[in-house]
């Protein structure tokens with residue numbers, strides 16, 4: 709994962725929280741939760757990939 713910066717204070721002391729995975733309209737969303745140790749704000753970062761990419765280790769649709 710690339711280094712992240714807190715959008716509130718610009719700090720880099722972040723704690724990664726639990727992530728959630730959602731399937732939405734043919735896309736696969738991974739939502740990461742972060743907490744900043746500096747200003748104690750929390751924020752999310754969403755990563756979207758196509759379902760095809762997310763499941764590429766599984767069997768392909770026939």
Ligand SMILES: [Zn+2]
Nearest residue numbers: 714717744747
């Ligand atoms: Zn912060």
